[in-house]
Amino acid sequence: xxxxxxxxxxxGLGLCLxxxxxxLVLTAFEENIVFFHSPTDVAQGKVEIDRRVRLxxxxxxxxxxxxxxxxxxxxxxxxxxxxxxxxxxxxxxLFREGQGVVTEGRLVAGVFRAEEVLAKHDETYMPxxxxxxxxxSGHWKDGGPAVGAKxxxxxxxxxxxxxxxxxxxxxxxxAKTGGYGQ
Amino acid sequence: xxAELGHFALTLALFVAIVQSSLPLVGAHRGKSQWMxxxxxxxxxxxxxxxxxxxxxxxxxxxxDFSVLNVAANSHTDKPMIYKISGVWGNHExxxxxxxxxxxxxxxxxxxxxxxxxxxxxxxxxxxxxxxAVGFYLFILLTSNPFDRLFPPPVNGQDLxxxxxxxxxxxxxxxxxxxxVGFSMAFSFAIAALIEGRVDAAWARxxxxxxxxxxxxxxxxIALGSWWAYYELGWGGWWFWDPVENxxxxxxxxxxxxxxxxxxxxKRDTLKGWTIxxxxxxxxxxxLGTFLVRSGVLTSVHxxxxxPARGVFILVLLIIVIGGSLALYAWRGPSLVSAGLxxxxxxxxxxxxxxxxxATATAVVLLGTLYPLLLDAIGGxxxxxxxxxxxxxxxxxxxxxxxAMAVGPLLNWKRGDWRAALQRLWPALLAAAIGGTGAWAxxxxxxxxxIVGMTLAFWLGAGTxxxxxxxxxxxxxxxxxxxxRLKRQPRASWGMTLAHFGLAIGIAGMTGAGAWVKESIQxxxxxxxxxLAGYEFRFDGAxxxxxxxxxxxxxxxTVSRDGVRIGTLESEKRIYNVSGQPTTEAAIRxxxxxxxxxxxxxxxxxxxxxxxxLYFNPLVVWMWIGTLVMIIGGTISLTDRRHRVGAxxxxxxxxxxxxxxxxx
Numbered sequence: 001x002x003x004x005x006x007x008x009x010x011x012g013l014g015l016c017l018x019x020x021x022x023x024l025v026l027t028a029f030e031e032n033i034v035f036f037h038s039p040t041d042v043a044q045g046k047v048e049i050d051r052r053v054r055l056x057x058x059x060x061x062x063x064x065x066x067x068x069x070x071x072x073x074x075x076x077x078x079x080x081x082x083x084x085x086x087x088x089x090x091x092x093x094l095f096r097e098g099q100g101v102v103t104e105g106r107l108v109a110g111v112f113r114a115e116e117v118l119a120k121h122d123e124t125y126m127p128x129x130x131x132x133x134x135x136x137s138g139h140w141k142d143g144g145p146a147v148g149a150k151x152x153x154x155x156x157x158x159x160x161x162x163x164x165x166x167x168x169x170x171x172x173x174x175a176k177t178g179g180y181g182q
Numbered sequence: 183x184x185a186e187l188g189h190f191a192l193t194l195a196l197f198v199a200i201v202q203s204s205l206p207l208v209g210a211h212r213g214k215s216q217w218m219x220x221x222x223x224x225x226x227x228x229x230x231x232x233x234x235x236x237x238x239x240x241x242x243x244x245x246x247d248f249s250v251l252n253v254a255a256n257s258h259t260d261k262p263m264i265y266k267i268s269g270v271w272g273n274h275e276x277x278x279x280x281x282x283x284x285x286x287x288x289x290x291x292x293x294x295x296x297x298x299x300x301x302x303x304x305x306x307x308x309x310x311x312x313x314x315a316v317g318f319y320l321f322i323l324l325t326s327n328p329f330d331r332l333f334p335p336p337v338n339g340q341d342l343x344x345x346x347x348x349x350x351x352x353x354x355x356x357x358x359x360x361x362x363v364g365f366s367m368a369f370s371f372a373i374a375a376l377i378e379g380r381v382d383a384a385w386a387r388x389x390x391x392x393x394x395x396x397x398x399x400x401x402x403x404i405a406l407g408s409w410w411a412y413y414e415l416g417w418g419g420w421w422f423w424d425p426v427e428n429x430x431x432x433x434x435x436x437x438x439x440x441x442x443x444x445x446x447x448x449k450r451d452t453l454k455g456w457t458i459x460x461x462x463x464x465x466x467x468x469x470l471g472t473f474l475v476r477s478g479v480l481t482s483v484h485x486x487x488x489x490p491a492r493g494v495f496i497l498v499l500l501i502i503v504i505g506g507s508l509a510l511y512a513w514r515g516p517s518l519v520s521a522g523l524x525x526x527x528x529x530x531x532x533x534x535x536x537x538x539x540x541a542t543a544t545a546v547v548l549l550g551t552l553y554p555l556l557l558d559a560i561g562g563x564x565x566x567x568x569x570x571x572x573x574x575x576x577x578x579x580x581x582x583x584x585x586a587m588a589v590g591p592l593l594n595w596k597r598g599d600w601r602a603a604l605q606r607l608w609p610a611l612l613a614a615a616i617g618g619t620g621a622w623a624x625x626x627x628x629x630x631x632x633i634v635g636m637t638l639a640f641w642l643g644a645g646t647x648x649x650x651x652x653x654x655x656x657x658x659x660x661x662x663x664x665x666x667r668l669k670r671q672p673r674a675s676w677g678m679t680l681a682h683f684g685l686a687i688g689i690a691g692m693t694g695a696g697a698w699v700k701e702s703i704q705x706x707x708x709x710x711x712x713x714l715a716g717y718e719f720r721f722d723g724a725x726x727x728x729x730x731x732x733x734x735x736x737x738x739x740t741v742s743r744d745g746v747r748i749g750t751l752e753s754e755k756r757i758y759n760v761s762g763q764p765t766t767e768a769a770i771r772x773x774x775x776x777x778x779x780x781x782x783x784x785x786x787x788x789x790x791x792x793x794x795x796l797y798f799n800p801l802v803v804w805m806w807i808g809t810l811v812m813i814i815g816g817t818i819s820l821t822d823r824r825h826r827v828g829a830x831x832x833x834x835x836x837x838x839x840x841x842x843x844x845x846x
Contacts, residue, residue: 009526014538021542021579025549028574029567036564054566066786070705070793089703090416090783090795093755093764104566129564 034104038133043081047107055083055112056102056130064097076101076112079139087114100130185250188238189329192279195231195286196319198224202289202312206305210377218305222293225308228315229283229290236270236283239328243270249335252276252328258341258760260731268352269342274476274492275328277355281472282318284356284363285311288392292367299388306374307367314366317499325492341760344732350410358403358430362468364396365437369465372458373507376514381458386448389461391820393444397437398816404430405809416753416766416781418797420695420805423572428551429471432544436464439540442533450530450595452522455515456537462511466504467544473500474551528598532590539583546575577631584638584689587682588645592652606648613644621693628698635693643686650679677819681812688808694776694801707791715798717778718742722750724782724792732756737782737792739769753782776800 036054037047047053055076063075071088074097085103095101095117103114202224209217239252243266248254256273257266265272271280289311296304322328345351371389375381407430412420421427440460446453473496524530550567557565588610592603617640621633651657653675654667700715708723722738734756741748751769758765771778776799783793 006524006526010531010534010538013526013535017538017542017579021546021575024575024578025546028571032568032570032574034566034568036566054564066784066788068705068788070703070783070786090766090781090793093766104568132564 036102036129038078038136039076039081039083040078040133040137042083042107042112050106050108052104052106052115054102054104054129055085055107055114056100057083057133058130059095059097059099059101061097076103078133078137080137083112084110085112085114087117091117102129184238184241184247185329185331188235188242189327191231191234191238192319192329193323195228195235195282196316196323198228198231199312199315199319202228203309203316205309207309207377210302210305210309215301218301221305221308221312222296224312225286225289225293228312229286232279232283232286236279239276239279240267240270243267246339248337248339249331249333250328251330251332254332254336254339256342257339258731259338260759261341261347262730264349264352265342265347268346271355271359272342272346272351275322275326277359278318278322278326278476279328280356281359281363282315282322284359285315285318285366288363288367289315296388303371303374303378303385306377307370310370310373311366314370314503317503321492321495321499325495338760341731341758344756344758344761344763344765345414347731347758348410348414350406350414354403354406354410356403357399357406361396361398361400361403361430361437362433362471364392364399365433365440365461365465365468367392367396368440368461369507372461373510375458375518376510379514379517381447381454381518383448383451386444386457387824389457390441390444390448393437393441393461393464394816394820397434397441398813398820400430400434400437401809401816402813404434405806405813409806412802413768413770414765416768416795418699418701418768418779418781418795418799420802423550423569425551426475428547428572429474432547432551433464433467433471435540435544435547436460436467439537439544440464442536442540446530446533450522450524452520452524452530453534454518454520456534458515458518459511460537460541462504462507463541463544466500466507467548469496469500469503470548473497522596524595525597527593527600529590529593529595531598532586532593535586536583536590539579543576543579546579547572550575581634581638584642584685587685588642588648591646591649591678591682606652607645610641610644610648614638614641616640625698632693632697635689635697639686639690639693642689643683646679646682646686672824673822674819674824677815677817677822680815680818682815684808684811684813684815686808687804687811691801691803691805691808695799695805698800700798702796704794705786705789705791706794707789710791712794712796714796715776716743717748717798719751719778719780719794719796721792721794724785727754729756731760732758734767735782735785737780737794739780739794739796741771741778748778751778751780753780755782755784772803774803777802 034052034054036056039055039057041047042055057076057078060075060077060082063073065073067073067086069088070090071086072091073084073086075082075084077083085105087103087105102118103112104116104118105112105114107113202221205217206221206224209215209220242250242253243257244263246253246257246259246266248257252273252275256276257269261269269276271277289308292299292304292307292311296307299307368389371385371392375385404427407427408420411417411422440457443453443457443460447457473493476492476496522530550571554565554567557563588607589600589603592598592606593600614637618633618637621628621636625632650668653671654664656664659667702712702714704712706712706721708721711718711720713719718741720740720742722740724735724737727734727736734754736752736754739751739753741751749771751771753769754767756765756767757763766781766783769780777797779797779799781795783795785792
């Protein structure tokens with residue numbers, strides 16, 4: 001084989017691999033992409049039934065209820081709409097009423113059956129998706145002190161502001177009032 | 183004072199880096215040796231200054247000086263000493279300081295031990311290294327100063343995120359950074375070579391050990407992170423295809439490809455342009471990883487409280503470094519002429535195949551990681567791309583590569599004979615058949631991928647051993663001759679054998695833990711038992727215990743099999759005093775066959791029991807052992823004689839050789 005042919009062999013092989021990869025990616029995208037929805041989206045019927053989706057918002061205060069067989073029932077709200085959720089298993093350490101949460105699962109007969117409740121590793125953190133969903137529903141500011149603090153600290157200000165101001169106080173308040181899981 | 187001293191040292195380091203990045207570059211271009219000579223002392227000085235700055239921050243942490251914002255926000259007087267120290271890099275500002283410290287350390291190593299490098303190449307490498315460092319110094323000083331004061335100082339600190347107070351995680355970031363930043367050496371060498379317009383075997387001999395060292399650290403860092411996620415998060419899993427995990431995995435994939443293509447440059451003087459491109463891509467992936475993790479665009483444990491200015495700054499840095507280097511590559515790359523010719527079926531061809539697959543895999547992981555961000559940026563909605571996607575794409579790509587991995591080392595350079603190679607691989611074929619059938623027979627209800635995984639693991643493991651036997655001519659010569667051949671194997675070959683064999687062990691572990699995991703969730707009262715994978719878990723009850731800076735509920739399980747008691751497991755749910763943040767400590771009992779894994783959850787008020795989550799994770803320990811074998815292999819290869827002797831053209835130069843010998 002000439003030099004040119006050899007190079008072509010590898011270019012061809014590379015293209016084949018790329019083709020296979022593209023085919024794999026496209027099929028996998030088709031089946032495995034998970035869309036994020038807010039409770040309002042669910043209420044408006046924008047969510048496909050029986051497809052794996054994410055639902056995010058605030059855990060409604062007073063909604064957490066222990067059911068038999070290690071199931072927990074709670075509700076996720078964006079201020080405008082509220083969707084009941086059930087989850088079997090151990091909730092993440094930072095799951096609390098009034099806090100932002102993202103769940104993944106399927107909508108079955110009006111109840112969202114969560115297969116996963118995504119753990120947030122830092123209590124001063126608000127998932128961006130949830131923040132945006134709250135903004136969209138117009139409940140961003142009055143979503144409780146936790147949300148208000150986030151607006152100033154995590155999204156705009158410097159960490160100095162977060163420390164000296166709202167977020168610091170907020171952290172203290174959480175430690176005291178975070179009833180769930182303590 | 184300490185904080186001001188640290189800040190001052192860091193500022194001085196910036197100016198030293200500016201000098202180091204400009205004078206030697208101009209000097210090398212104009213042939214002024216005095217200007218080039220600035221590079222080495224500047225690199226040493228720069229490292230000294232950053233070390234002072236890092237030492238100052240460590241001192242502030244150890245003495246709990248809460249008048250410094252960074253310390254107040256991440257430390258506490260009650261925190262154990264090891265976490266006071268690890269707290270230095272357990273936050274954004276400190277971790278960036280660690281980044282520049284390691285970067286300066288590597289530059290310092292080139293300055294100290296690079297006596298046998300051609301002077302212009304050395305000057306250019308150090309200049310490029312300093313140029314990247316300038317960007318990071320500016321980033322720290324302008325957006326993330328760890329030495330900012332806080333007034334008035336609080337009585338005590340806010341404590342380090344409890345999840346980070348763990349021995350595994352104390353060493354995960356430094357390892358990862360040694361890996362990320364280690365690739366900056368390969369990058370600097372690549373850019374310097376592009377400026378020089380010359381890539382040869384001596385160049386590759388210099389680049390390889392740096393890449394290898396970075397690869398070893400990155401492998402260890404990823405494994406530590408995975409291990410930590412496995413026992414600390416209490417989800418029973420060890421790899422979640424989380425964007426942050428991907429951010430460390432992409433440089434690993436590209437770096438592995440670079441490691442293999444650098445071998446081809448060194449041995450066969452070909453694939454030069456491709457190797458340079460890989461070096462650029464690998465470091466770009468490291469930078470991209472830093473951007474993804476530090477900018478807060480992702481939701482993860484690593485996303486500390488974020489500031490948009492930082493994300494924009496790193497993004498600009500990213501564009502300058504990646505865009506600039508790729509432009510330079512487009513301009514100068516075509517002038518790199520490769521000399522060695524080879525047939526598609528040859529050792530070079532096999533290594534190139536590895537490179538193509540690894541590059542494709544990197545691209546796929548990159549796409550899956552960035553696609554949600556891109557879609558969101560153009561207003562296409564919020565989506566997430568999770569494990570199902572990555573498993574569906576990544577595993578099929580890896581299967582042919584692992585199949586080829588056993589064949590490649592048996593092919594000759596230049597022109598190989600695949601038929602002969604396959605004939606010699608018959609024991610591996612047999613082993614693969616046994617592995618696959620065994621998996622099918624033992625785990626009758628497992629998924630198909632479990633059988634594929636085991637087949638591949640046995641094929642690769644046995645194939646690697648066959649190759650070793652071939653090299654010692656086992657069975658074709660008297661045993662004593664074979665053994666003496668074995669002893670004479672260069673360490674680099676041992677490195678390859680061990681790394682490939684380690685991967686085989688790791689694949690077996692990943693297959694077991696990925697495909698055959700058994701899980702059970704239920705409410706258990708004291709005395710209740712649950713059967714799982716043939717093991718009986720009895721819940722003995724829970725009690726309250728205390729730690730240095732936390733209180734905990736500890737639940738105890740007794741595990742037995744067929745009536746024989748195996749041992750007890752104690753899982754904790756901790757509440758940290760300062761933050762009030764709870765964490766879970768999974769209880770794990772490791773056996774050769776698999777891990778018994780128990781997690782205690784919340785108390786169920788109605789029944790008085792506890793929610794418990796039990797797992798049987800088969801073969802997990804093999805994953806860690808395999809990684810360890812890979813790391814040992816890499817380390818042995820790093821001590822190969824040829825890396826110490828140095829570039830061939832300087833061998834006639836006695837002082838240079840003396841210096842290189844002093845390097846080890």
